[in-house]
Amino acid sequence: MIKELLNETTIEVNFKATSWESAVRESGELLKKAGKVNSLYIDEMVKGVKELGPYIVISKNIAMPHARPEEGSNGIGVSLITLKTPINFGNKENDPVKAVVGFSAKDNKSHIELLSELMQLFEDEDFHKIINKANSKEEIKKFILEKDFK
Numbered sequence: 001m002i003k004e005l006l007n008e009t010t011i012e013v014n015f016k017a018t019s020w021e022s023a024v025r026e027s028g029e030l031l032k033k034a035g036k037v038n039s040l041y042i043d044e045m046v047k048g049v050k051e052l053g054p055y056i057v058i059s060k061n062i063a064m065p066h067a068r069p070e071e072g073s074n075g076i077g078v079s080l081i082t083l084k085t086p087i088n089f090g091n092k093e094n095d096p097v098k099a100v101v102g103f104s105a106k107d108n109k110s111h112i113e114l115l116s117e118l119m120q121l122f123e124d125e126d127f128h129k130i131i132n133k134a135n136s137k138e139e140i141k142k143f144i145l146e147k148d149f150k
């Protein structure tokens with residue numbers, strides 16, 4: 001599933017984020033360009049972090065902002081941005097964040113396969129190396145296309 005969703009529209013490398021919020025908003029904008037969410041969804045992604053804290057920093061160097069499906073999602077989507085300069089989100093255990101993976105779902109069940117594939121990526125040391133050194137969308141896409149998801 002991730003191999004179809006991550007493409008030229010939904011990947012950005014070396015984004016110059018000025019804050020955690022600008023990084024989250026950019027990940028949402030990529031989802032919006034792909035037709036997966038609307039502007040409300042992006043606002044809700046930010047609102048979630050402001051209200052609940054940096055819970056979206058789910059592993060070393062990786063944040064996964066999202067909102068509830070009914071808050072402007074048009075379907076299952078994923079975006080990936082690497083940050084030129086890592087940003088602190090306020091998660092002492094996993095900061096600073098180098099990659100922001102925007103996520104949207106159409107309901108509470110249909111995205112389980114995508115989440116499974118994302119977790120496999122996040123646990124892969126080679127993926128962490130790629131997000132730290134990639135200078136092009138093609139490098140990231142190639143890595144994902146060649147990965148064997150189980």
